[in-house]
Amino acid sequence: MSLTASDSLRTLLTQPRCALGVFVPAGLHPPTAERRHLGQIADAGADLFEVGLAHHDAHLDGPVIQAAYRHALCRGHILDRTLRAAEHAARLRPTVVMTYWEPVSRHGPEHLARQFADAGTAGVMVVDLPDHQAER
Template sequence: MSAVDRAFEALRQQNKKALVPFVTAGDPSLEITAAALQELGKRGATVCEVGIPYSDPIADGPVIQASYTRALDKKIKLKSILDTIGQVTPSLPCPVVTMISYAIIHRHGPEKYLDMAQAAGVSGAIVPDLLVEESDKFVQLCKQRDFSLIQLITPTTSKERAKRILETSTGFVYYVSVAGITGERTELPPTIVENVKWLKSQTDLPICIGFGISKPEHVHLLKEACDGVIVGSAIVRRLCEAGSKPQAEVIQEVGDYADTLLDALNG
């Protein structure tokens, strides 16, 4: 059982839902990334997701794209990111997973990437550009190491393909709420509940919903249908303000924001 599995099992026993916050590594600095992870863990995040900046982001909206660009402009490398994560994970009360392009994994070599990630205390990965048809080798490597491979399913994924993706997923399933890019939205499609209900009939894995979730109202709408929510752009936007505000104030604001989402999930 992986650290991600254990985190969701603990929630199940408490009859609670998961909050999976996303931060971009190195935006505005690796120091702030580490502080944000510590704060989000302290506030009660179930799993923290760290985005590894990439020059060709997949499905990321303008807020996260801009954060990746800022981080890349500082020449931040994977080793520095994993070193920073490794400084935090020993005391973090929740597991960390990376959102990473398979191009980066391939460049380093899948086994070397897994060696580096696990040495840093990383418990899993979300790899949005890894096609299920080409994933067998990496799926097996991850299973051998008890490293969660969290796969994405979208509203346009056929049921036949979704079943195949579910078979290769571990940890939890990332359900994309909208056919589009990440970003804060004022409302979410009503078909989400129906689609997630079908997915839950096909797997015992937890289903977490991401893309466009930024308000407690969104969480209220979705919490009965899913096992958790993933929130990215709203957190990344707050963290980028550390360039113009005191770091402690920004971290506090991110923590307070997480509290509002957790209250909506489990209050």
């Protein structure tokens, strides 16, 4: 029986050692370069990936990530590019996606969760989930 994405993440996080998680904003580079970078990061020792879904109002992130998100958004097709990046990352290491509530709300929570689950990720983290949505 093979491990699910969430099982792989749980196994990693319950080991008696410190795991190295690396944040990668999706969509900054052409897909081949992005896949190469993810492979290099995994080879350098990353234990897990957090792939960022670019958002135009990344108010909880600092200026470097905000600039990266602006650049990724200018390249277009951000959801498709993030799905491809997350799928590749999930083949290498346990992977979660970080996003803001607005894209989740726009695409639909169940739909977006299903897309990222189908891509092999262990989950989606929403950094600014409104209180009234948390009650669902």
